Every structure is written in C-alpha cells, then in structure tokens.
Amino acid sequence: DAWHRAASIVNKDSQVMVEGWITEIDALPTFVKLLQAGLFATALTAVIVESYKLLLPPTEDPTPAILARISAQLGSLSVGSSFINSTQLPYDPGPPEEPFRPSLHVVILNSLWFISLVLSLATGTIGILVKQWLREFLFGLSGDSPSMARRRQYRLNSLTYWRVAFIVSALPVLLHLAFVLFLAGLLVFLHSIDLTVTGIVAVPIAAVLILMYSTAIIPSVFSDCCLYSPQAHAI
Numbered sequence: 001d002a003w004h005r006a007a008s009i010v011n012k013d014s015q016v017m018v019e020g021w022i023t024e025i026d027a028l029p030t031f032v033k034l035l036q037a038g039l040f041a042t043a044l045t046a047v048i049v050e051s052y053k054l055l056l057p058p059t060e061d062p063t064p065a066i067l068a069r070i071s072a073q074l075g076s077l078s079v080g081s082s083f084i085n086s087t088q089l090p091y092d093p094g095p096p097e098e099p100f101r102p103s104l105h106v107v108i109l110n111s112l113w114f115i116s117l118v119l120s121l122a123t124g125t126i127g128i129l130v131k132q133w134l135r136e137f138l139f140g141l142s143g144d145s146p147s148m149a150r151r152r153q154y155r156l157n158s159l160t161y162w163r164v165a166f167i168v169s170a171l172p173v174l175l176h177l178a179f180v181l182f183l184a185g186l187l188v189f190l191h192s193i194d195l196t197v198t199g200i201v202a203v204p205i206a207a208v209l210i211l212m213y214s215t216a217i218i219p220s221v222f223s224d225c226c227l228y229s230p231q232a233h234a235i
Helices: 002-026 039-055 063-075 104-138 146-161 164-191 195-221 230-234
Strands: 077-079 084-086
Touching (some): 002 146
C-alpha cells in the first residue's frame, strides 16, 4: 500500500508538472499560439515583402526615353531630294551606373524584421516540438506498479537532464525578443519617412516596452512581488 501511495503521488506530481508546461506553451500570445495558421508570420511577411524591395537596385524602364528620342528625331527630320536627315542623335543609354548599395537604414530595417520573423517561426516550431516531447512523456505511464514507477522516474530524469524546463521558459523570451525587434524595425522605417509620425508612434511603443521590462526587473528587486515570469527568472 505504501508503495502504491508513493507511486500515485509521484505520478500525480509529474502529470501536473508536464501538463503545466503544455498549458504554458498554449498560453503564449495569440499570434504565436496560432502560428500554425500563419497569423503573425503573415502579418510580418506582409511588411517584409515591401521592405525587402528597398534592398534591390531600382529598375528603370528605358522605353519612355527611347520613345521620346524617336519622337524628337521624327520632329527634326529634314527631307531633301536625295536624303533624309535628323539633327537628333541616336538613343544613348549613357555610361554604366555604379553598383547599387542600399542605404544604412534600409539594411538595419530589413535585418531587424527578418530576424524577428525567424525568431517568431522558431518559437512556434520549438513549442510544437516540446509539446510532442511532453505528450510522449505521458504516453504509457498508467498504473502504479514498480516497473511503471521506474519508467516514470527514468523519463523525469531525462527531462531534467535535457533541460526541457529551460526550453519551455525560453519560448516567451524568444517571442518577446521577436516583438521588440519588430517594433524597433517599425521605428527605423517610420524615421526614414516622417519624424513627427515616428515620435507619435514611439510613445505607445515606449510604454509597452517599459511595462514589459519593468515587470521583468521588479521581481528581482522585490522578493514579495508576484509579477514573476520566465523573463524575471532569467534576470
């Protein structure tokens, strides 16, 4: 009886721990929880599709210039008895241009947004993998027999050795980092367009970032603070 009671307690504790991790993954913000549907990735990709074009050299269509030169040549034709002459020179595309180099703000903008996209996709992918690991941990652990208890303890030791708890706690940190990089890229983008709009948008962005980082720092200063999160534990 004592063995069965101890095995039952261990079984219950391990299930609560693993299910808590699964719940923590499912409790990630909506745009990562629904990443399988491409929600956040689609929103981020929509702006990247436009921003990456700034990295490409401008492509000018020579057709209007050629047509304008042809029109000028036709307008300057002089017809003689045995010749037709034009005072306009043939179309000259000009000397080859220097290699195109995007501006610094374009490089920074695209770097921030592409890294944000990679981190958001990585967060969703790693979250799915961890949930698969945890479900595999719970598979086939029914009963309180000694062999089942040994199997359960073996799997618990494996979770501890491979730092699964650390991986679970790192997912929100990756997500917040992707969010911060996206906001930073947004400010760089707006700064290249209009400083007034940049200043207006920077106010709510600063408020959000202050809230995020203050809730991560305060628990490390005040031990009785209840605002603990993976970010706070990392600090």
